[in-house]
Amino acid sequence: MKPSSILVTGGAGYIGSHVVLQLRARGERVVVLDDLSRGFRQAVLDTPLVVGQVGDRETVLNVMREHDVDTVMHFAAFTIVPESVSEPLKYYGNNTCSTRALLESCLEGGVKNFVFSSTAAVYGIPAEGVAAEDTPTAPINPYGTSKLMSEWMLRDVSGASTLKHVALRYFNVAGSDSQGRVGQATPKATLLIKVACEHVIGKRPQVAIYGSDYATPDGTGVRDYIHVEDLATAHLDALDYLRGGGASTVLNVGYGHGYSVREVLQSVERVSGQRLNIREEPRRPGDPPALVARAERIRRELGWKPRLDDLDTIVRTALAWEERLQRAPWS
Ligand SMILES: NC(=O)c1ccc[n+]([C@@H]2O[C@H](COP(=O)([O-])OP(=O)(O)OC[C@H]3O[C@@H](n4cnc5c(N)ncnc54)[C@H](O)[C@@H]3O)[C@@H](O)[C@H]2O)c1
CATH class of the missing domain: 3.90.25.10 (UDP-galactose 4-epimerase, domain 1)
Incomplete structure (x- = not known):
């Protein structure tokens, strides 16, 4: 039987491309889905790339069937906080509504494991400047809210189905692949x-x-600045955890x-x-x-x-x- 594949949405972007390299390095089968709205074909190297939107059910279900996908790592999103303030519906559409559509495809496609890119922005301005996973969430911009709503959908879908998830709340991601193969190419970066x-x-x-x-x-x-390669490794650890029968969970990723x-x-x-x-x-x-x-x-x-x-x-x-x-x- 053909081994299952991991579908990496947003794998042509900064963080997703680093995760793809680590997955491939340990022999996982990977397929990238990216609409290239903010990503780069060069970032995918020789990994199979499907150019399309995560909210497009027909495309996603075809990829899932063709590649026998049992795991989704979901990076695709818009990520610029000031833009989310001036164009909130763009963020609720691409981050929240697209994640809802993707989850529906996952249920239809029989996906078992889901690793989600969340963010420290869900905490807003925590007291004392330190946030644990049980610190109350209180995002102060549409970007953070769009991600928190996705976490909630995941929680509820995991509660009602066989899909299990790990939501990783990243702190400040920086650095690049130590072999210089990929890195952040986002124009007008603000970090x-x-x-x-x-x-x-x-x-x-x-x-x-x-x-x-x-x-x-x-x-x-x-x-809290975290090297993108350590962040990438957290995704592989999350995958091992889910494959080993771990329960759905939400985790901070910072130092x-x-x-x-x-x-x-x-x-x-x-x-x-x-x-x-x-x-x-x-x-x-x-x-x-x-x-x-x-x-x-x-x-x-x-x-x-x-x-x-x-x-x-x-x-x-x-x-x-x-x-x-x-x-x-x-x-
Ligand atoms: N960079 C950070 O410091 C940071 C911090 C916290 C969380 N995150 C999250 O990590 C994830 C990846 O961030 P990044 O910095 O790599 O961003 P990025 O913009 O480099 O990558 C996102 C990728 O998703 C693609 N994309 C966007 N919408 C899509 C859609 N609807 N369908 C298909 N592809 C789509 C883009 O083309 C791009 O390649 C995002 O979900 C982001 O919210 C990033």
Whole structure:
């Protein structure tokens, strides 16, 4: 009998492409579904790619039948917070409604395991800047709400069917494949480490600190930065857990400690050997002073063991990727 496949939605995007590489490296059968609205054909390398939308039931069911899919890893989504504020229905449509349609296809297609890309944005602004999985969810933008609604659908579908899921709430993802094969190519990225590396290679004239008067050790915002390869490994661990009969669960993925914006920029200066042109700007509305994961549960439940918990390592891979992308841009 042909072994089952894993359907990776959004596998032509930043995080999904790293997960695909790790799945393939351990011999899993993988098929990517991506509409290439924000992803890149180059990111998929030689993995089978179906260009289509996750909300398109006919396409999804055909892929499931053709590839004998028993597991779905669902990355496809829109991810830009300010855009979600100005165009909320775009986010509820592509993130929430498409996930509903995908779940319906999963039930029809007999999918057993579902790994979902959720986000720390479901917590909003948690007290003390630390969020555990049982911290009350209170998203403050449509992006976070669109993801939380998907978590709720998953919870209810898992309760009413044989499908089991792991929802992973990512903190601040950064860095790139240490072999330089894939990385984040998103135009107009807003995440600090990528923005600072783009400044180093001359793509941006400066880098901004938004808010330097927070009640944090150096006054700038603190975040839990996680290397994308460690994040990718968490998906493989989640898959093993579900295959081993694990119950549906929700888990934070972060290192459990944070760095301030200034510490990140110092790391970029250290790694690149360049002085950055830093501009101080007022706080941005909706930015929590600190957002760090309580991250014991994923280690306990999945046996997840991060290997790249080092800020300079994250920055080094992010910078190497920016240099590579400048030499050979993706389009
Ligand atoms: N990057 C982060 O720091 C971060 C943090 C928390 C959660 N997440 C979540 O992780 C997932 C992946 O994020 P990313 O940073 O890799 O984003 P990305 O934009 O690089 O990748 C998303 C991919 O999904 C595709 N896509 C979007 N809508 C689609 C649809 N309807 N049908 C088919 N394909 C579609 C895009 O073309 C793109 O390739 C998202 O669900 C995001 O919400 C990301």
